[in-house]
Amino acid sequence: MSGHGAEGTETVESILELQVQNPDEEVFSSGDLKWTGYGTAERHDVVALIPYARVDDFIIGECANVESPTRFHIEKAKKRPLRSLREYKEDEYLEHKLYWCSFGPEDYGEGGGVLPSRKYRLNTRNRAARPQSMRGCMCRFEVTRLYARPSIALIKYIERRHVNRAGFICHGPLDKDAIGPGAKKTPYLCSRIKQQTMSMIYLGIPEENVLEKHIEGIQRYCGLDEKLMMLASQDVHKLGMIIKRSTHELALDDQASIRMWVEGHKKSIFFYQDSSETDAFVLGIQTEWQLQQMIRFGHRNLIAADSTFGIKRLKYPLCTLLVFDSRQHALPVAWIITRSFSKTDMTKWMKALLDRIRSTEPGWKVNGFMIDDAAAEIDPIRDVFACPVLLSLWRMRRTWLRNVIKKCNNSEVRREIFKRLGQLVYSIWDGVDSSVAVEELLQDFVDQTAFVEYFKASWVPKIEMWLSAMKSLPLASQEASGAIEAYHLKLKSALFDDSHLGALRRVDWLVHRLMTELHSSYWLARYADESDSFQNVKEEYIASTSWHRALQIPDSSVVFDEKARLFAKVLSQDDSNRTYLVWNPGSEFAFCDCAWSLQGNLCKHVVKPMDDSIDLDLSVAWTYQMLDQIQKLVELHSSKDISNIVNNLQVQWASKRLRTSLGVPSSRICSEKSTMDTAARRRNRKRRRLSQLG
Numbered sequence: 001m002s003g004h005g006a007e008g009t010e011t012v013e014s015i016l017e018l019q020v021q022n023p024d025e026e027v028f029s030s031g032d033l034k035w036t037g038y039g040t041a042e043r044h045d046v047v048a049l050i051p052y053a054r055v056d057d058f059i060i061g062e063c064a065n066v067e068s069p070t071r072f073h074i075e076k077a078k079k080r081p082l083r084s085l086r087e088y089k090e091d092e093y094l095e096h097k098l099y100w101c102s103f104g105p106e107d108y109g110e111g112g113g114v115l116p117s118r119k120y121r122l123n124t125r126n127r128a129a130r131p132q133s134m135r136g137c138m139c140r141f142e143v144t145r146l147y148a149r150p151s152i153a154l155i156k157y158i159e160r161r162h163v164n165r166a167g168f169i170c171h172g173p174l175d176k177d178a179i180g181p182g183a184k185k186t187p188y189l190c191s192r193i194k195q196q197t198m199s200m201i202y203l204g205i206p207e208e209n210v211l212e213k214h215i216e217g218i219q220r221y222c223g224l225d226e227k228l229m230m231l232a233s234q235d236v237h238k239l240g241m242i243i244k245r246s247t248h249e250l251a252l253d254d255q256a257s258i259r260m261w262v263e264g265h266k267k268s269i270f271f272y273q274d275s276s277e278t279d280a281f282v283l284g285i286q287t288e289w290q291l292q293q294m295i296r297f298g299h300r301n302l303i304a305a306d307s308t309f310g311i312k313r314l315k316y317p318l319c320t321l322l323v324f325d326s327r328q329h330a331l332p333v334a335w336i337i338t339r340s341f342s343k344t345d346m347t348k349w350m351k352a353l354l355d356r357i358r359s360t361e362p363g364w365k366v367n368g369f370m371i372d373d374a375a376a377e378i379d380p381i382r383d384v385f386a387c388p389v390l391l392s393l394w395r396m397r398r399t400w401l402r403n404v405i406k407k408c409n410n411s412e413v414r415r416e417i418f419k420r421l422g423q424l425v426y427s428i429w430d431g432v433d434s435s436v437a438v439e440e441l442l443q444d445f446v447d448q449t450a451f452v453e454y455f456k457a458s459w460v461p462k463i464e465m466w467l468s469a470m471k472s473l474p475l476a477s478q479e480a481s482g483a484i485e486a487y488h489l490k491l492k493s494a495l496f497d498d499s500h501l502g503a504l505r506r507v508d509w510l511v512h513r514l515m516t517e518l519h520s521s522y523w524l525a526r527y528a529d530e531s532d533s534f535q536n537v538k539e540e541y542i543a544s545t546s547w548h549r550a551l552q553i554p555d556s557s558v559v560f561d562e563k564a565r566l567f568a569k570v571l572s573q574d575d576s577n578r579t580y581l582v583w584n585p586g587s588e589f590a591f592c593d594c595a596w597s598l599q600g601n602l603c604k605h606v607v608k609p610m611d612d613s614i615d616l617d618l619s620v621a622w623t624y625q626m627l628d629q630i631q632k633l634v635e636l637h638s639s640k641d642i643s644n645i646v647n648n649l650q651v652q653w654a655s656k657r658l659r660t661s662l663g664v665p666s667s668r669i670c671s672e673k674s675t676m677d678t679a680a681r682r683r684n685r686k687r688r689r690l691s692q693l694g
Contacts, residue, residue, distance in 0.1 A: 011037035011044050015090045020049045020152060028054075029061035030160060038091075038156075045156045052145050052153040059099065068101075068139070068162035068172035075100040075140070079363040080147070088147050091154065095145040095363065101162060103171045104137030135171045136164035193217040195289075196527060197236060199520035201243050211236045213534075248503070248512030254315070257508040258283070268515070270334070271352040273345070280340035281316060283507070284349045285514065286333065286356070289523060294333035295361045297323040302617055303385075304330060304370035304392065304480065306488050308341075310495065315505045318514075321353075322487060327529070328614045329545055330483040331522060335514055337507060346380040354384055368621030370476050372484065374469035375462070388624040390617060391473040393425075393588055394481035394602065396466065401591070402600030407450035415583040415591050417445055422589025428467050438463060474620045478588060479613045482546040482602050489601070490544070494518050550607035560585065570605045580605050 012018060015038065023032045030048075037044035050058060063071050076098040085092065139162045144154040164170040196217060200210045215232050251257040255275070262272050262283070271284035286294070304322040311317040321334040336349055357364050368388050369381045372395040381389055400421050408414045424437050438460060442452055494517055495510070503509035525541035528534035543549055557571040568585040570592075572578035582605050583591045590606035597603040 011039065011041055013038075013040065015049070015146070015154065018047070018049045020051065022051055022054065025057075025061075027057045027061040027064070029058065029065065030157065032061070033155075035157075047154055047156045050153055050155060052151055055143055055153050055155075058155065062141075065162070065172075068169075070137075070139075070162065070171070071102045072099040073102050074098070074360060077360065077362050082150070085147065090146075090148055091144070092147040093144045094147040094150050095143075097143050099141055099143065101137040101139040103135040103162070104139065104164075137162050137170050138165060139163070192527075194239070195523060198239055198243065199524040199527075201236075201240050202516050202520040203524065207236060207240060210240075243516075246512075246516075248506070248508045250508060254506045254508055257506075258511065261508055261511060265515075270356045271336075271349040273348070280338060280342075280345055281507075282336065282338040282340060282345055282349055283316075283511070284353060285335045285337070285511065286353070287515070287519060290333045290519075291356065291360065293325070293331055293526075294321075294323055295357060295364055297325050297331065298333065298357075298366055299361070299364050300367055302368045302370060302390075302480070302614065302621065303366050304476075304484050305372060305376070306330075306484055306491070307371065307373050307376060309488070309491060310504075313496070313504050314510060315507055316510075318491075318510065320487065320491070322484065324480070324483060324614055325526065327542065327548070328479060328483060329541070329548075330487040331526070332487065332518070337510065341375075341377060343377050343380055346377055347384060350380055350384040367618060367625070370480060370484075370617070374466040388621045388628075389473055390476045390621065391469055392476035392481050392484060393470075394476075394485050397481070397588060397602070398485065398600050401597075403454055404451065405598055405600060407454055408448055411593065413445070413448060417448070417451065418589055418591045419584045420444070422584060422587050425467070425470065425589070428471055434464060434467050474617075474624065477612045477614055477617050478602075478608050479545075479547040480617055481588075482607065483614075485602055486545045490521070491518065494521075546602045546604045546607055547613075549604035553604065582606050 018036055018038070019034075021033050025032065033048045033050070035046045035048050038047045039045055059072055063069070074097050077096065078093070079095045080093070082094065138159045140159055141155060141157040144156070146152050146154060162169060162172060193214065197210060197214045200213065201207075211233055214236050215229065218232055249257060250260040259274070262269060268285055268287045269283070270286050271282060273279050273282040275281035302324060304324075306320040306322060307317075309318040309320065316337045316339050319336040319338070320332050321336070322330040323333050325331045334353060338345065338349075340346075366385050366387050368390055369385055370390045370392050371378065371381070372392045374391065378389045381387070401418060404414050404417050404421075408417060420441050424434070424441060427437050428434065442455065446452060495504075495513055524534065524537055528538040529541055532538070553570065553573060557573070559569045559571075561567045565585070566583065568582045570580045570582060572580065580592055580594045585606070586608055591597065592603050592605045594603050594605055597606065
């Protein structure tokens, strides 16, 4: 079925004559739809109308084609704002996307012969023995969200068959001309199976277990016989040898080595600036999978930064951009390696990242950006992403708690100091002079010499900066803080292994660890969760945040101090004879006597009620955006000189005014949720079905 129609197809000249089809099946394909010619009898396209909300169900059904199992990616996309056209045709687009089979294009097989890339092994370093994708498949279709009817999608197939330009089937069980191990069974070693296998090898899973899962993946597509069993074993062994022999050190000189790596991994780099007399070194990394996760989970949602990781130990600090997935876990979607935190360099890589995203998804937009450092430049974030900035206290809380525990031996003194630090933070909304509060804190604990000296040296010079940021920016929730901290701890575990400490000053080593073990870990965790496989991996991933672990504690296991509610007792879920004591409960600065908390971490026993969640963060971000728009409308309406308004149109989400109730910690906000929270949850539920798209 091509774009010019098919013989015997009914033809109509108006879209209004087409019936909207909504199959009863949960997922459906082109075979479940009635296709109609749209145009004239001489020239028309074969189309169908379906509800726009069911486009993803259609795509999932098309991917499950028995003869040509595949996936579709967005090759091109464009979008226009609603009510942007005064006059428009009935088939005008509001959104338009071209979906292309992931086995095409590149090798079109002109002449109709056997594809050269399948006939022999290319003698190049970066090319596989035979292509795993890019078979020249021309199967593609367009999805148009109608401008006149936004709830309706017009689907037009340009080429329905999975054939190359010469008209020959180029992948799948019917591909008779394919040469190579199991090529007729394609996708024998498709990208998903290969990534799954490599991820398991990178994570140190025994080869026999890797082979078992590898074979299961193959059986899912094409069954299995004795010959394929042997070939599967060879594939796993081959991938294992490739990984074992791979090295981060491409050259003795680290700078030369990273240049070589950049040259060979251009598809995974969104920004690169080599160091020179005028420019600082900046390397922005984002794999194709990370790009898809950022588009999927970041659109109309929140992004967070785990910034300045390894500032004292690595050659260049690492900044990670995170999105919150369907379980509200922090998922790394971009890594930036640089010492430069200047506005100029931040603007460069942020613009490059946004351009890359919007080249794939033009309408992509973020609703809020979380920072964890009060010293961070926020102007580039506002200028590039045009969204509110939220401040997470997880880094401050973690640093303070670790040093209180390290420098104070008495448990009662630890609890009291940490509580007073929390009161210092909260006092900014009570009109208390922060310098006086700091001085009182230091005087009251003057006998704790080690902690007082640390606080004077590390925090007194910058405490005013942090308190000022807290006044002007909304604070992120405890759920978000726990998710960011969980990622940070996993990153720390992966990089600061004792066996690799000698390589910390090499950038190529850092890049290698990020792109292999850490990337594989998150890829496999997401795959295990969405496919309900690798149960151990899935369970470990689900329980990786303190917020999720806290949800497993029933209310009956928590007992508060009846008098002043100064503490709470939490019954252990693993040992009924063990009870944990939590001081200052209900605060970001609660302190627990469990082993996890004594390491400076946010433990499950101190996590607050459900209202202190990422849904609340999203609502706050939306509220700030609406507030900003209202303020600008009021300013425009009351201004007598329009030129003053035009000159000040640059987005400025936060001013230096005192923080309003929207910025007060969520523990002091009414727990009533807006309808926006419900919408966010519904959107997350729908995303579970989209996991099949990859």
